[in-house]
Amino acid sequence: MLNALKKIERKYAELLDDLSKPETLSNPTLLTAKSRELKQIEARLAAGRTYKELLATVTESKTILESSDDAELKEFAQEELAEAEPQLAVAKERLEELLAPRDPNDSRNAVFEIRAGTGGDEAALFAGDLYRMYTRHIDGRGWKIEVLSSSPTPGGGVKEVVFSVDGDSAYGILKYESGVHRVQRVPATETQGRVHTSAASVAVLPEVAEVDVTIAAADVKVDVYRSSGPGGQSVNTTDSAVRLTHLPTGLVVICQDEKSQLKNKNKAYRVLRARLYDHAQREQHDKIAKDRKAMVGSGDRSEKIRTYNFPQSRVTDHRIGLTLYKLDQVMEGDLDELLVALAREEKDKRLAAQSEENAKRTDA
Numbered sequence: 001m002l003n004a005l006k007k008i009e010r011k012y013a014e015l016l017d018d019l020s021k022p023e024t025l026s027n028p029t030l031l032t033a034k035s036r037e038l039k040q041i042e043a044r045l046a047a048g049r050t051y052k053e054l055l056a057t058v059t060e061s062k063t064i065l066e067s068s069d070d071a072e073l074k075e076f077a078q079e080e081l082a083e084a085e086p087q088l089a090v091a092k093e094r095l096e097e098l099l100a101p102r103d104p105n106d107s108r109n110a111v112f113e114i115r116a117g118t119g120g121d122e123a124a125l126f127a128g129d130l131y132r133m134y135t136r137h138i139d140g141r142g143w144k145i146e147v148l149s150s151s152p153t154p155g156g157g158v159k160e161v162v163f164s165v166d167g168d169s170a171y172g173i174l175k176y177e178s179g180v181h182r183v184q185r186v187p188a189t190e191t192q193g194r195v196h197t198s199a200a201s202v203a204v205l206p207e208v209a210e211v212d213v214t215i216a217a218a219d220v221k222v223d224v225y226r227s228s229g230p231g232g233q234s235v236n237t238t239d240s241a242v243r244l245t246h247l248p249t250g251l252v253v254i255c256q257d258e259k260s261q262l263k264n265k266n267k268a269y270r271v272l273r274a275r276l277y278d279h280a281q282r283e284q285h286d287k288i289a290k291d292r293k294a295m296v297g298s299g300d301r302s303e304k305i306r307t308y309n310f311p312q313s314r315v316t317d318h319r320i321g322l323t324l325y326k327l328d329q330v331m332e333g334d335l336d337e338l339l340v341a342l343a344r345e346e347k348d349k350r351l352a353a354q355s356e357e358n359a360k361r362t363d364a
Contacts, residue, residue, distance in 0.1 A: 004099050005048040012041045036107045036168075047095045054088040100350040105206035105281075106172025110165040111148070111274040112204055116157065117180065119198020124157030126183045126308075127200040129331060131161050134177070136333025143167030148267045149255045162271055164207055171206040176342040178204045179305030186310070195311060199304075205274040213273045213280075220272075221245040222265070227256040244268045251275050306338075320345050 015038045024030050057080060064077035114131050116123040138145055144166040151159040165174065182199045190196065227241040241256035242264040253275070255268040307316045313327040315338070322341050324330065330338070 002052075005045075005052075008041055008044050008048070008099075012038070012045060015041065039168075040107055044095075044098045047091065047098050051088070051091040051095045054084050054091050057084040058088050096351065097347060100347075100353075102350060103172065103175070106175075107169050108171045109167065109207040110171040110174050110204050111162065111207045111271060112165060112174075112177075112202070113160070113162045113271075114158065115160045115201045117199035117201050119183075119196065121153065121155055121157065121189070122183075122187045122196055123198040123200055124153045124159055125155060125187075126157070126181075126198055127159070127161070128152075128157040129183075130181060130200055130202065131158060131163075133331050133333055133335075134174075137335045138165055138167070138170075138333075140333055141167060143170060147257060148271055149253075150257055164270065171204065173339060173343070175204045175206075176339060176346075177202050177305075182304055182307045184307065184309045184311070203278075205278045207270065208273050208277040213277050215246070215269070215273065215276065219247050221247060224261055240264055242268050244272050246272060246276065249276065249279060251279070317342070 015034055018024050018034055019031070019038065024034060061077040061081035061084065065074055065081070068074055068077070112134060114127050114134075116127040119126070135145055145163050146166070147161065147163045149160070149162040151161070153159060165171075167173075180199050180201050182197060184195055184197050186193055187196050221244070223243040223245070224239045225241050225243070226239055240259055240261045241254065242261060244253045244265075245251075251272065253268045253271045255264040255271070258264045258267070305317065305319055307314075307318070308327060308331070309316070310327060312325070314323060314325055315327050315330050316323045317338055320341055322338065324337060326334070
């Protein structure tokens with residue numbers, strides 16, 4: 001653990017040096033990325049300092065108890081030891097948690113994609129409900145939301161909505177929401193009071209910058225056309241909508257919310273970069289560890305992760321078997337209990353994996 005701290009100290013010095021370079025200072029995107037990385041490392045260094053100070057106190061106190069003949073000094077050392085040992089155990093656990101392997105994307109902003117699934121109009125309404133749920137939660141954290149693309153339905157739902165979340169470690173906190181969300185309720189159009197089941201899919205991607213993903217112009221087909229759907233006369237009478245097709249992967253991104261073709265194009269590229277980065281990450285993950293789960297659940301888009309049962313006011317997260325009977329609060333954006341439980345589950349798995357790796361090194 002002390003060796004790991006030395007590596008982090010060297011990395012910290014390198015980042016400080018990078019942050020003073022003109023090429024970093026002149027690139028806002030790179031500056032933001034390195035500043036966030038520095039903030040993460042600072043937390044580890046602070047925990048490391050606390051651990052080393054407590055370790056020194058415990059070691060010194062034990063030495064006095066073993067070698068000193070001064071009764072008063074030994075009594076003082078015994079008191080210090082009794083106070084420092086429990087603190088050392090807590091500090092060690094905290095440091096192990098911070099040093100354990102983690103998703104390097106956790107500190108990034110996020111890109112959310114919500115799509116109506118099976119269930120017709122009711123699925124679109126549920127997708128709209130999920131969007132409102134997330135915006136309330138995000139607003140409560142003081143983070144910023146920017147809609148990148150949306151396809152609203154006449155009844156107040158959405159076929160699809162894509163938005164970015166700008167906040168400290170937004171991706172690391174919200175990434176557990178990826179998957180299929182299922183709702184069980186009586187639709188407003190149901191005349192016989194029958195409960196229907198529908199679904200919406202959520203994808204949470206780390207937002208990446210141009211320095212992380214390079215997209216060759218020759219690999220992208222750009223189409224512009226007139227926007228369709230709600231938005232006012234000017235939206236529908238100019239060629240402002242943009243469709244990007246990434247030829248090597250077949251990924252398609254459409255943005256038409258802005259009146260400006262340039263703004264739509266920039267937003268579309270932000271979504272495309274996030275999708276390409278996610279695509280590359282998944283390919284790498286599949287090659288390295290098909291039989292292991294790096295996070296809670298597989299993250300597969302087809303996996304049902306949560307059920308919202310309105311008749312019973314119940315929310316169940318199937319990945320960790322957690323059921324809460326406070327559906328109204330959850331739909332108002334109170335997701336903390338769910339997100340904390342999912343983060344704890346991931347942390348436990350990371351620590352278990354770290355312990356296993358340490359045991360292998362010891363055996364070797």
